[in-house]
Amino acid sequence: MYGDSATVRKILTELGDTWAVVGLSTNERRAAYGVADVLKRYGKRIVPVHPKAETVHGEKGYASLADIPFDVDVVDVFVNSDLAGPVADEAVAIGAKAVWFQLGVIDEAAYERTRAAGLDMVMDRCPAIEIPRLG
Numbered sequence: 001m002y003g004d005s006a007t008v009r010k011i012l013t014e015l016g017d018t019w020a021v022v023g024l025s026t027n028e029r030r031a032a033y034g035v036a037d038v039l040k041r042y043g044k045r046i047v048p049v050h051p052k053a054e055t056v057h058g059e060k061g062y063a064s065l066a067d068i069p070f071d072v073d074v075v076d077v078f079v080n081s082d083l084a085g086p087v088a089d090e091a092v093a094i095g096a097k098a099v100w101f102q103l104g105v106i107d108e109a110a111y112e113r114t115r116a117a118g119l120d121m122v123m124d125r126c127p128a129i130e131i132p133r134l135g
Helices: 005-013 031-041 081-094 108-116 127-133
Strands: 018-022 045-049 074-077 098-101 120-122
Touching (some): 005 098, 081 098, 081 108
Parallel strands (some): 018 074
16 A cells, blocks of 8 residues: 555645646547546646646646746655656655655656655556545
């Protein structure tokens, strides 16, 4: 288990409402699109991060985390596990408070590095599933 229920709750309710969603594009068939919509409905500000830098759900997109000109609270990662570690490192570099690896995204070394840097982290879970459970 990579992220106990207390950490999940903390990330979703205490660490801030600006969520960079890495891998979010205008492709409505991708999981990131639906998850971002749920997060937005729960009051989170969604920041799309994708090489195409598309506007998604009415929010301006950026090509990378480093391109975002304001603070990001949580970095939600929708990339393959072999690409996720560098994204977690970028989240640390930009001063994010937490990293969330989506279902199926697992990188134990990145988890250890991110936690050692002082960030909260969840892996292999989905905030769109977890946030309604908070009640």
